[in-house]
Amino acid sequence: MEVTWDIIELISKEVDVPYTITKNVVNLLDNDNTVPFIARYRKEKTGNMEPEKIRQVKEVLSEFRTVKQRIVSVKEMIKKQGKLNKVLNESLSEAVSLAEVEMLYAPYKPGSKRSLAERAREAGLEAPAEKILNNNIEIDLTSLIQPSSADYSTISDVKKGLQHIIADIIAKNTAAKENLNSICKKSYVTLESTKIKKAAPSTSKKEPKATKGKKNETSKKFIDENKFQHYFQFTCNIKTIKPHQILAINRGETNKILSVKIVIPENVKRLYTIFCSQKWIRPNATNPVRVLIEECISDAYDRLVAPQMSRQIRSDLTKNAEKASIDVFCSNLKNRLLVSTVKHKVVLALDPGFFHGCKLAVISKTGNVLYTDILYLNSSKPNSKVSEEEKLSGIISKYSCEIIAIGNGTACRETETKVAKLIKSKHFGGTKVCYCIVDECGASIYSVSPVAKEELPDMDHSLRGAVSIARRLQDPLAELVKIEPKHIGVGMYQHDLSDKKLKDALDCIVGECVSFVGVDLNTCSEHLLRRVSGLNATQAKNIIAWRNKEGKFNNREQLKLIKGLGAKTFDQCAGFIRIISGHQDTNEDSEEEPSSFPKAGSKRKANPREGTSKSKKVKLAVDSSVNPLDRTWIHPESYHIAKKFIKKTGTVCDDIGFPTFITKVKQFMKTTDIKKLAEELNAGEPTVKLIVDGLLQSINYDLRDGYEKPLFRTEITTLNDLKLGQTLTGRVSNVTHFGAFVDIGVGIDGLLHISKMRPEILVQKNRTQLELGDRIEVKIDSLELKSSRIGLSLS
Incomplete structure (x- = not known):
């Protein structure tokens, strides 16, 4: 067993x-x-x-x-x-x-x-102990004396040995443990923490001897005890204590600032004792047996059960708090990855700096690097004949830049102030320019990574960071997959968590985001492919190699030609990979099908730059014709159902994704019951709904369009401009269990405490809590200019 x-x-x-x-x-x-x-x-x-x-x-x-x-x-x-x-x-x-x-x-x-019970068992006291407990039989203790043993040479020693075994049996009994758990759940069990009193410093003038192999106390990282002042005298019911409080208390205990204990009320012991007495003491038990078992129950609780219960409670609280922290990190990461894209815009990115200048990169509408430079916007550049402002203006004019993306690192505020003044004074002439603050977490790590060296081999690593800032504004998901997830998200006490648990959870989130957004097989990068459901790094590399050699994919079936990509992998990834040939030239509002889209069943000719196939015999094994259903998120296993449905609507596959097709499907569904339709198509209702949803999407559909968009500005607000009661628009920059931090454009995030969140605002957003990236209206409740603290409430 x-x-x-x-x-x-x-x-x-x-x-x-x-x-x-x-x-x-x-x-x-x-x-x-x-x-x-x-x-x-x-x-x-x-x-x-x-x-x-x-x-x-x-x-x-x-x-x-x-x-x-x-x-x-x-x-x-x-x-x-x-x-x-x-x-x-x-x-x-x-x-x-x-x-x-x-x-x-x-x-x-x-x-x-060895435990006390184990030693007693080794001395042969287990059988008599079980007789006393299970049968309530009175034992002659003198017969169990072992004169040659130092531990059991007296009646008192033997009695203690029997008690240790009986207490051990009671403590390990499943029914008793379940009863105790039930009692504790109904009781007021608390966690208490107090500040550890430090020993007074020695008045001796004698220098302490250096201890070999130990770090000097002065070399240790300084820990600010005041960060834990809320927990110097803290008591809270374990049912209501918050995850962030548990993690803070654990950190304080680890750093030997706090002493922590679980306090179980006396009533728990009383109820536990009653249960155990009823279970093991029979009505006809003699008084000596009754007294002995009662003593064993009390000993079991005090010495074994209560300490075990305290450890278990601490363990469960920590486990749940860590899980909650990982959940917060995952939620924040997901919302950061799924920020709406900024399509068809030329972006000028500034990685702010002081004496070393602001690194600048201009990125085309398709993400190509057009220009890089260093501007000294926040410091004077020696021997410069042209002002840095004029130089910036010239670059914006030359490349028709529409957005300035400013990294939120060092000198961000100063750079933002400079850019906002230039926009306000119409320094850029007739060019309409706005700016956006971009989270640059992980940009510096990316800039020196093998990925960056491969993508931008001839570029200085300091400029690569600016390129990353621009690209993560244009397409956050495509850029952020190049960075370790833990360097992207904003979490809560993530440094106290298990690296493996955090990495596994975050990797899952990235994979889900990439898969549900979907990738265009003919334009996606290897880094995106690695994150698609079912694919690994080797398979992604092989797919890109095939594409470079054979030309663009015509259909999903051609994935089966890839080395190392079997039937199981195909099933897992096929629905998340789309073939959208010619979609870049498509006008979503056009009623006519662009000529760049091949008809169903046709075989698209490869572009000379794409290479030509050298494996004609292999290609014969897989049909290379175009399948319009490959533009959708419908899985190939359901194509036969999708075709039946399309026939019912009176449309044709060639028109999938175009306005006329979508209109006809909408009209058909207005008079069709989904449940009845599923029966007619001999398929599950969820599958049919998935097919309908897939066919209602335009060719350029992007899941991220429904998420929050970046916050663009043309002017700046300073901390001194704020007033109590003032209402501002902000963006949620971090979410924790005690509230949310909101960027209101003054360089310092305000705290929106959980007690200041109005439920009706959340109801309007169809959820129970705010999420990273949410754009919200907030009111200034408190303002501490000296400490740069801003208290907010939902407006």
Whole structure:
């Protein structure tokens, strides 16, 4: 018997999902299906489950399987020692957390001190102890005395040995533990923290001797104790304590600033004692037996159960707080990645600086580098005949720049002030220019990365940062996939989290964002392809190599020609990859189909620059004709259903994505019941809805168009311009559990505390909390100019 629990049942309870649905999701995950694929194309089996929930099932499944594996290995190690008794075996089989498993294994680890109960068992006291507890039989203690033993040579020693075994059995009993958990959930259990009193400094003039191998105290990183002042005398119910409070207290404890403890009320012990007495003490038990068992119950609670419960509570609080912190990071990252693109605009990017100047890059509408330079906008440039402002004006005029993207790093505020004044004074002539502050997190890391060296080999690394700033404004997702996710998002106490857990969660988010947005197979970069559901770095590289050699893809089926890309991988990635040949020349508002779009079944001729195929025999195995359905997010496995539906609407596949086609589909759906339609097409309702939604999208559809857009400005507001009660438009720059930070354009983010968020505002946005990137109206509630603190409320 490895474990006594059903892993599906535990996951179902943990994530609050029906058992059958949980089982379906686990089976899909076990068959190597990715989260994006399951979320979009297996809705019938998941009950329309959101990707966040599927990801949660995946994480909890991994946790419980890790526990199961650990139980098996621990049992094997204890068994080799010859110490795997019945009670321990059952306790391990019922354990559902790593903390519980490690607690049970602790006395049996090599080099560890044996438990008191283990020593008593080795002395042969287990059988009489079980008779006392299970049968309430009175034992003659003198018969158990071992004169040759130093530990059990007296009646008192024997009695203690029996008590240790009985207490151990009671403490490990499943029913008793479940009862205790139930009691604690209903009780007022608190977490308390207090400031640790530092020892008074020594008055001795004698210099302390340097300790070999230890760092000098003065070389250690300074920790500001005042950051933890809210927790110097802190008490909170464990049911209401916030995740950020747990993480702050844990950090204070780690830095030896705070002393922390769990306080369990006395009533818990009383109720636990009543339950244990009713379970183990029979009505006809003699008084000595009754007294002995009662003492054992009290000892079990004080010495074993209460400390274990305290450790478990701390462990659970930390685990939940870390999960909440990762969730915040993931949510912020997702909203940062899905910021709307700025299409068809020439961008001039400024990476601000003082004495070393502002690095400048001009990027074309398609992301190509047109010009780079360094401007000294915030310092004087020696021997300069032309002012830096005139030079900037000349560059903007020459390249018809429409947007100035300013990185939010050092000298951002000074650069913004300069640019805003130039715009206000119409320094750029008739050119209409606005500016936007761009988050440059990770730009410096990108600038010295192998990716940047490969993309911009002849460019100085300092200028590459400016190129990245411009491109992340034009297409944030395409640029940010080149950077490690943890360098992009804004989180909460992320430095205290497990690197692996954080990386896994963030990688999942990036993969979901890239997959759901979709990539054009003929224009996307290798870095984007790596993040598509089902693909890895090698497969992405092989796809790009095939495209460079053979020319552009005509259809999704040609992916099967790629080395190392099998049927399973094709199933996972096909729906997230689109073939939109000629879409750059398409006018969305045009009623006519552009000539650049090939007809269905036609074979597009390769551009001479694309190369020519040298593998004609291989190509014969896969149809190379154009399939208009490849423009959509409809999966190839559902093409036969999509074709039946298109026939019903009276349209043709060649028109997919164009206004006339979309209008006809809309008109058809006005008089059609989706449930009845699904029955007619012999398909699941979610699949049919997915097909309809896919066919209602224009060729240039972009999921990100529905998300918040960058905030463009033409003038600047300073901190001194602010007044109490003033209403401003701001953008949410970070979200935590205690509130949100909002960029209101003064160089310092204001804090919108959770208590200042009006529920009706959130209802209008169809959600329960604000998200990174949200544009909101806020009112200045408090203003501390000296400390540069701004308090906000939702207007």
